[in-house]
Amino acid sequence: MNKEAERIIPYQGLVVSCQALPDEPLYGSHHMMAMAMAAKEAGAAGIRAGGLEDIRAIKEAVGLPLIGLVKIQHENSGVYITPTLEDALAIHAAGADIVAVDGTGRPRPDGRSLAETIAGLKRAGAAVMADIATFEEGVLAAEWGADYVSTTLCGYTRETAGTPLPNLALLERLAAVLDVPVVAEGGISRPEQAAEALRLGAAFVVVGSAITRPQWIAARYVQAMRHTGSREAGETER
Template identity: 40%
Template structure:
């Protein structure tokens, strides 16, 4: 079974705890990953080469690797350099996700994508618009994700809903479509597949306890406000 076939019509659990929070430890991330797979996750999205290496030793499902960096000279955070891409491939990533927008990165997008492919992994472009996705497909990305819709200056929104319309537009392109971004309930994940996604990534609703607790706390407090 190919990597994309393994992910098709399934969901990816993004096991990324709140940075610096009480769950932000490699052993806990490994436990999250194993629990997500036991619950039916078809794949995992893991941040950081060290975390990915540890998770790779514990599971057999496909892993999407990323590195997140907060840099002074670029708004790009996701796998912004060739060195980051190489480190993830060497740690065992089957897929490496990189920023697929037109914003400048440390290294050119083409160089990052080339490093991913040279290492034997698939490239996933985290996009914000249809134009981003078209450029990524033409460049050779195997997967296009709606990950950054709502998180760039061009697409910024106050909506808490996923971008189903963008999923439908991506589905018209010749690539594997990953719905990602604000899929925090099972019904939303189902609707993503109905809109044309091949797979859905779910993060906070599964692995960020602080966010889940706040959802419930806000809801309960609103009842007596």
Template identity: 45%
Template sequence: MFHSPRPNVRDLVDPMAGGLIVSCQVQHDDPIYTPDMVVKMAEAAAWAGAVGIRANSPEQIRAIKEAVDLPVIGLWKVWHPDTDVFITPTMAEVDAIVEAGADIVALDCTFQTTHEGTSAADLLPRVRERHPETPVFADVSNAEEARLAVVNGADIVAPTLYGYTAETAHIEGADYRMFAGFCRDLGDKAYVMMEGHLYTPEDAMKCVFLGAHAVVVGSAITRPHLTAKRFVDLLDGYRDNWRDAERASH
């Protein structure tokens, strides 16, 4: 049976309707890295009128929560050998980002195998049981994963990992047809948001037209080195693929 959005989730997420959530993340090896960079990103997003922030790691979540009065979708990227599951892969990361003050927790809800030998999708029901009041944002890569995530209690679902799994790694752009199906099939059961492969305001508007409750944009806004790489790759006749750099730093 599908779960309907809960009252506390509606109070938090309804005001995001039609708005922009900015993914404010920086890795230590990024050319733009400074200790306070994510705070500057979040402050810029708030100034622009964003309705939420997506942030990585307890440290960065705390810093952003102190700086801006916006809901924070929290995750923790942790890489392990022999697996492509890195977005909040275990309950330990969930506990840490909840304790850090994340308003919403983002999880890898794909069918990929974790470093513990389980399906990433198996974590969601456990999170709902352990943190029943915390809204869950399911990062998926296809329609089957999206449907199971909603069945398992996800409050929000988005094709965040489309293009970042072994099955979709060849993908260069957003699949608007697939996303429209998300909205038709799941939009009355969970909040469907768009995240991934959005590079212009027109891309975002297309998703809202198709039924997105809100859109999440990261690299096109907060990672100027990747935006510059897109220009360079085109001007250089696509001898390199800027997406390889994006995947390596995702």
């Protein structure tokens, strides 16, 4: 394992993703900062946050190691997470300890390759996390200098759409061959899954919606209760 990378976020720790989209009730730096503070009180080892304003606010208030990104949709590209080198450099300048970038093979909106993007960040002194979707993408990202490889985008690209998540088999394959830390992220909704990811070789685990998206958490309860209520009503009618 890359010892320099390991020192940024404690090995086998929990990283809580504190992000909200503009159409969500908790959108805004004040809310995300509060989420990050709560995560720290719970024992989180780091925070993953999106947007320059949120990154600055959380870094100043919470002090935990921070993985930063920005989500921007471009018409000419499916790349959504930190799509350009300029975006990535701005995240680094805002104080992120690690810059997360799309690590897939999809064309990037600025015309640069992933290798060029990683090289540009490394020249600026940034630690880089490649959010990948496939085994091959993870191997290439590590070869091109990524300090971390994360399974974040498995299930979110055309090639991996419909993959059951979390894809712990992908995590295990990458951890067995890469010398850089492999991060488990994507679809982890239960503590048991996070613990299993560590057992399979994850350097640390990133969990978002299952902790910091109340509307998603509440919806799971509502759906389960509706299903139970409908079934019991049918049994009563019989």
